[in-house]
Amino acid sequence: LKEASRANPDRVEHQPTGRQPVPARADWVLILGATSPLAHAAAGELAIRGYRLLLAGRDQEELWRCAADLRIRHGREVATVAFDALDLGAHASFVEEVEQTTAGQLGGVVSAVGTLGDQARAASDARYAAELFRVNFVGVASALTGLAPLLEKRGGGFIIGITSVAGDRGRQSNFVYGSAKGGLALWLQGLRNRLHSHGVRVITVKPGFVDTEMTFGLPGLFLVAGPGAAGKAIVRALDRRRDVVYVPAFWRYIMCIIRAVPEVIFKRMQL
């Protein structure tokens, strides 16, 4: 980081920096699904902390725009790499590309991949449902499986996996998405257990409703958080010791109550 801030002294001064747990060098953070506003906000917060950013996603045009924006706003090095969570066969070469670009300085990975999808359609269209599993769970777990050794090798860094409060309990209104996210949360728990002794932190972030395209116009939303604040909160998880973080934090208590409802009653509820 020292190098980076010396290179652009005027660019970082005015940013609302707050606490700065600064990485030893200007490490890279890889962001999977970097074009969502939530990911973009998290990326900005990481840039403020001095990281270089490697943005990964499907839509190259959008990635380019996001990268340009982060460069101009924060004066950091930002690169892009093509990534499709569904394209499992390409994940090995994707990991190689990440390894090359970051040249042994990968400091962390954030996965913001996810699609809410259409539950009504997923309830009757098996192929569609399978695809929601693949994008929300299989694809992410596959990519992280390939990426984890890069951090393991360095003996440090972090993996932040963004799941959802929807993964805490199955509800009729979104259980295809929810079970994929729930599965991912369980998988991350296992990964945390495996990587702990290697000095790699694995943080599971469970956002509640976030005000993005994914939820815009949906009925029945409450306590909706803005993507900017939520993105910052995700990165702030690095400063704390918790392994599972709810964003905003009050969702921990809401989900605690929701999980506590006995199944005999829960199955009769319209949720």
Place this chain on the structure above:
Amino acid sequence: MTMSSTALKAAPTSSDCRPLRSSVSGWGRFPVGETDLYRPERARSLNAALGCADSVLARGLGRSYGDACYNTAGATVLMERLNRFLSFDEGTGTLECEAGVTFVELLDHFVPRGFFPPVTPGTKFVTVGGALACDVHGKNHHVDGSFSNHVLDFHLLTASGDVVRCSRSENPRLFWGTVGGLGLTGIVTRVRLRLRSIETSYISVDYERAANLDDALARMESRDDLYAYSVAWIDCLATGRSLGRSVLMRGNPAAADVLQQAGVGERLRGRRAQRLRVPLDAPGFLLNRYTVRTFNALYYRHHPVNGRDRIVHFEPFFYPLDGIRDWNRLYGRQGFVQYQFLLPPDDARAGLLQALELLSGSGAPSFLAVLKRFGAAEEESLLSFPRPGYTLALDLPWRAEATETLLRKLDEIVLARGGRVYLAKDARLGPEAVAAMYPELAVWQEIRAQIDPEHRFSSDLGRRVGLVR
């Protein structure tokens, strides 16, 4: 990519055509309508939204006052999430950004680097796209022209779904149709503009009281050109010999050494967060002729008779009202209208006197009236408001018939003297008046008919004043 199956990609995602049905208005909170809101976050979903409704309008932050910023006949597309900076050249100050970038973001990111918006309206809560569509002006119009003078080119998403690059040399007709075109030629997606380089974020301001209108006009005529920024607050309730008494506020960018002498430490200090806000709708009677008359008298006396070289941060100088969030609620639930008109130079004095006599006589409580001298306008501009002459802007609480009657009389004065009303602030003009005020309207309509023959782009204002069907 062979493994990636198509079901997710082929079908539109469920959020593509999932609008939020919502009540909308401009900043004046009059009139109010209902529309289908969309809020795309990617270029692809902006295109998709275009396919979701027959009638579409892009909206920035909704700071135009009346009904220019929404479309009850179909969809209103919020552009606020398409707000990325795309390129910046430190050498020339050339910035390319998406249309949803706000002036707040411009200030936050570029003031500390020594750059400032080339033209800024009296609020920073506007988007670059909105500034272009209204071709906004600022306190420097007499020197620097309007916003479009500093726009190099932009991308326009048109009714056909194609994106067209427009500049003064590339698709010039579309360029001139779109600047000041109130969003009715298509959706501006990205803009390239030139920022102004600044040594400090402060203005060196001279304050002068002018005893009446003639005094104010004389001071503007003779000395405006010495200042980069010039504006006057005018008391529309003063009568008799004080008719049109004003406070002139004129300044130039403060140089670094001047700042040092004044003992200001941080040369390029940025914006501060807003702290005050109006928490609820004020009762309708709060702003009446007595409270406003008192306010105006105090405000007039608050300013020095002759204050020279005051060092003022850009924020209170350019954005005095931005410090109070939701200040439009001061006008109560009925809302307010802003009436801004322009009179050509030769007729300005006589017309302003008539207007001020009418206003002070009516007792209509206008407490934030602004008088400004405009400079030259670009020859090719069509619906842009600024033309050489004087412009007066007033905020009036909306009191249905009473307000409308007063404004009709003002319309007559403006029309008789060859003036015009600013459409971005209008809430009640009719088509005949607008056609008379904007002689280039026919040319503009021709351009529009070509680019959007099916009237895909529309707004409530556009239909009301006969710009579009």
